Amino acid sequence: MKHKRPYRYRFTNQFEYAGLKNRIQMMNQARSDEAWWRYALLWVATVLVVMACQNEQTTSEVNVTHRPDFPLINPTRLLVTKLEDGPLWGRSLTYYQRKSKLKTATVLQFNAPFIINLKDNVLTLAENYKAQALVYINGKQASAALLAKLKIDYIEELFVLHQFDGIDNPDPNPYRILIQISKHSIPMGPERQQLVAMLKAAGMSDHPLGASHTYTMNKLLEATFFGYKDVFVKRTKNQHLKIQEEFISDIDVFINGIPVDPKEVETVHVREVDRLYTHERPFTDWMRTEKRQSRYALLIKTAPKRAKRDSSYYVFSPFYSGDF
Numbered sequence: 001m002k003h004k005r006p007y008r009y010r011f012t013n014q015f016e017y018a019g020l021k022n023r024i025q026m027m028n029q030a031r032s033d034e035a036w037w038r039y040a041l042l043w044v045a046t047v048l049v050v051m052a053c054q055n056e057q058t059t060s061e062v063n064v065t066h067r068p069d070f071p072l073i074n075p076t077r078l079l080v081t082k083l084e085d086g087p088l089w090g091r092s093l094t095y096y097q098r099k100s101k102l103k104t105a106t107v108l109q110f111n112a113p114f115i116i117n118l119k120d121n122v123l124t125l126a127e128n129y130k131a132q133a134l135v136y137i138n139g140k141q142a143s144a145a146l147l148a149k150l151k152i153d154y155i156e157e158l159f160v161l162h163q164f165d166g167i168d169n170p171d172p173n174p175y176r177i178l179i180q181i182s183k184h185s186i187p188m189g190p191e192r193q194q195l196v197a198m199l200k201a202a203g204m205s206d207h208p209l210g211a212s213h214t215y216t217m218n219k220l221l222e223a224t225f226f227g228y229k230d231v232f233v234k235r236t237k238n239q240h241l242k243i244q245e246e247f248i249s250d251i252d253v254f255i256n257g258i259p260v261d262p263k264e265v266e267t268v269h270v271r272e273v274d275r276l277y278t279h280e281r282p283f284t285d286w287m288r289t290e291k292r293q294s295r296y297a298l299l300i301k302t303a304p305k306r307a308k309r310d311s312s313y314y315v316f317s318p319f320y321s322g323d324f
Contacts (some may be wrong), residue, residue: 097157138181
């Protein structure tokens with residue numbers, strides 16, 4: 001008769017493995033401190049590797065200088081470059097001549113804000129910027145009153161710089177006007193004509209580069225109630241529209257896309273206006289002698305049924321007191 005071996009469970013077989021027994025014996029042995037120096041050597045080596053992998057740090061600051069777009073041949077250009085090397089100064093007007101061996105080109109660049117203008121051939125500061133601007137003539141600070149004594153024909157170079165908003169410790173005078181005066185009168189070329197036109201337009205308009213506005217009927221009621229200028233029209237006693245006097249001589253009028261005489265606006269009831277669009281064109285369109293366009297444009301889109309007495313349509317506006 002054969003004797004069967006007792007069944008051995010799988011998890012008990014793992015404890016009979018010789019390697020596992022050796023590990024248990026090692027765990028029960030007393031700890032030896034003979035290999036401490038190996039761990040110390042490994043720690044030192046790790047520290048050295050980390051230090052070697054670090055990038056070398058330099059304590060000296062890198063000075064980034066502005067590269068001017070012109071040679072520094074006069075005090076005005078030196079001062080412009082010095083300002084632009086400072087924190088967040090930019091130009092809103094640039095006018096100078098770029099000379100080379102082959103040709104001479106005039107550089108004229110401009111954008112808002114327009115803080116200087118020309119009225120009756122006299123340079124003046126815009127009223128809103130008089131307390132914020134400093135004037136420099138040939139690199140030296142001068143009184144703003146001297147602008148009125150400068151003839152435009154002798155202005156060789158003109159720069160207007162402004163400091164951007166939102167910086168720490170802003171300059172109390174964030175605008176600079178820098179002018180280089182020539183000893184001789186400068187001929188009037190195309191770019192110089194455009195400079196003069198731009199300065200004159202800045203004296204005539206708050207938006208020399210143009211501006212557009214859109215009015216719904218309710219917004220139109222409010223605008224005409226308060227007499228806003230940008231709407232170009234006013235309301236008569238019988239609730240019809242009429243172009244304001246200062247715009248009527250220099251305006252193009254369109255009703256539903258059809259060009260009409262400005263007097264035709266008086267036939268439009270305020271309640272039948274669906275949309276009203278006003279546009280002041282850029283000075284390059286109306287400050288010219290050839291192919292000049294009107295300075296203003298008025299476009300009216302109507303909904304004629306609104307002018308009729310209809311109980312299904314109501315005007316919700318505190319600025320309207322006419323019949324429904």
